[in-house]
Amino acid sequence: MTAPQLPFDPYNLIITGVGGQGNVLASRLMGRMLVAQDYHITIGETFGASQRGGSVMSHLRISTQSAWSPQIPRGRAHMVIAIEPSETFRVLAAYGNPEVQVIWNTRPIHPISVITGQAVYPSREEISRGLTELSARHWPLDATDQAQIMGNPILGNIIMVGALSTISELPLGPDIFEKAIREMMPPAKVPVNLEAFSWGRGALTVK
């Protein structure tokens, strides 16, 4: 069995956020969903000390051919999933290009520089304008707000994966999601994750 062709090979996806937002889980989850469909996946991640309040980033390389570098070459991201909005700009400065697409969670996590008043956090409008300038398409998503309604802000990452499954051409449908999440989570946590995925899937349209 060979995996279906992709719009780009390798397809380069970046998930970014702040330590503790479930970046790593989101990347592993999607990796699992795609390996199950015979894709070659390479995930590059930073965690450890850098996690302590710092920016985190997962690079996913999705290919029908082989493993690739766990670091995407500069300027070559196809899709960015930003679980924290301002982090998008850090990622685009290194990996962005005029064709890149972005799905961004609207809920900021203020860095210490903002809490102490040394720096100013951009407004939602400024973020949106900036992304219009730097991407081919971008979609804001109130993922954390919805996750809080569902009982746990951490579900924001699953909502983002659900949204990606609608927006991108990657085969990340509900059946394959359900299979992967059942393998990764204790049974009690499965229903709320299914709910989060499904909400995310319905929240955005490609148009």
Added chain:
Amino acid sequence: MSIVTCGAKGETALLMGNDAIARGALEAGVRVVAGYPGTPSSEIIQTLAGVASEQGLYVEWSANEKVGLEVAAAGSFAQLRSMAVMKQVGVNVASDFLLHLTECGTRAGMVLVSCEDPGGLSSTNEGDSRHYAKMMEFPLVEPGDFQEAKDMTAWCFELSEKLRNLVMLRSVTRMSHASGNVVLGEPGSNLMGSGSSPARFQFDGDFMDQMGGPVVTFPGMVDPMHRRQLEKLALAREIFETSPFNTYTGPGDPELLIITSSAAWLYAREALSLMGLEEQVGLLKLGTTWPLPPRLLAGHLQASEKIFIIEEGTPFLEDNVKVLWAELGPEMGTKRFFGRKNGPLPPTNELNPDLVARGLAEILGLTASAPDQTYSERAGKLAESHAPFRAMTFCPGCPHRASYWIINSALKQDNRDGFVCGDIGCYTMGAISCGFNTLKTSHAMGSGTGLASGFGKFNPFGFDQPVMAVSGDSTFFHAVMPALVNAVHNQADMILVVVDNSGTAMTGFQPHPGTLTDAGGGALPALDIARICEAMDIQVVIADPFEMGATEKILLDLLDEAGGVRVLILRQACALSPEKKGKRLFDMAVDEAACLAEDCGCNRLCTRIFGCPGLIWDPEAKKTRIDEVICVGCGVCASICPTGAISKKEVA
């Protein structure tokens, strides 16, 4: 079920490099695994500990890496395949035993896994322990992708048994913490008590009897043992000549030959593909990097005049290939070598595909494809304005923030220019603003107390600054104890503050000798740091860093006492510890009327100085707020606020 035991032979799984190493060890039937946590190595032992009872393994988090290597060696001596796992700096700690171990050799297969951190993503250095393999004369291998991480680990056990010596497998962050497809082999079968011969240490033979004599390094034995060790190395060199882990792709007469290893192979492949150079440039990937196989290298070196060596870490391969070329003699011809030492690659920091592409362009006189210039400039500008700097900081609810607040405040009130010698853990961040820049030294595990022991003896030279050291609870057992013994015996004038958060927090909350569990969660007795100190005749005070006022008073009293070693244990569990995670102690609130903000005179103490990520400064309303998503309800900020505007209500 664990990711490392569930898949059947032939199935493809997505494995993190560290899980691939763990799976490889299981497939090889490893029995004894020991080491000390350290990023990026920790998941290997953590994963194996999780399957230890079902797979019949003995897995421990040792007190430090040297003890870990010794425990694993005991396994090998007792005919049990064994593995020691650590990060690059751990190999330094283990190195004294390592020299002796590799001199006298091993019995059942034994592998030392060193996971290293080029670029220091989660380290304070770029240590490259491959040099130990050369210095201490044992074989070294480096997997180039995730499949190899599993397969080479399993193979290392066989190799070690062929040679009767330890084999080192070196990984890097972009291998250990990256993930990729791995085709699985037969999962390990539980051999313990199922008809296999019982573990036994044979010692009836003579000193040179590798499998049956005492395992002793001894003055009169140095020369024959060293000769035997070199014979083992020569055998390894011969085996490496035909190893399938050394691969070549590219033309027969390349314009340029790349020699590479480890994750750098993936960067080199990507750079060649980006630049369309696969038909012009040869790519020799070495899985076996010490000793180098000379005939294999000679064949490739002959084919090209230009050699580009691409590796993660120091110029280890780069130097060794040059030495080998000189040894191979004049028939190799003149070569031009390129690498980290002469410009095409930066001399420091980790590599990536772009750096390799730039190096290739420089050597071949090409232009490396650069991202759209106008886009990059615009994106760079927007990143500056829209992505405010995100410094590392202590987690919300972290006891270290409170501890450093207390230490910093006490030293200021004491007003004698006192300072704190730091150590290794999350609390190393005491050197930066989240710890109020409290630490003034920071080096290796245990070095804070060692330095304080020295500073504390310089009064005869006119030195009159108060001296403190900090240590985490795990670090205390790892390397602080000998330094503390030294300080007590030599009567150094110092205060050691043990910031005891009940686990090895930085690396993912592993247990240590002061906690009640083993690596797999089973029950073990805990050693009590206070009683250990008391047995050294040290005056010990135990306090809670969340009780800020009372604890600061204690520290001020200890600063007033002159002479000798005093120990203050600040006990409060890590905010991420299993006992605390997800459990909120207090509901925090800000009374907007009581928060006087910029008119208060506190100069925004809570947000500007204390700086917990759970607080928000609202510049429009000019008020402090609580971030409900981030705050864990430790209650500490309530004791910072001078007007009592921040309140805490116990969660029912």
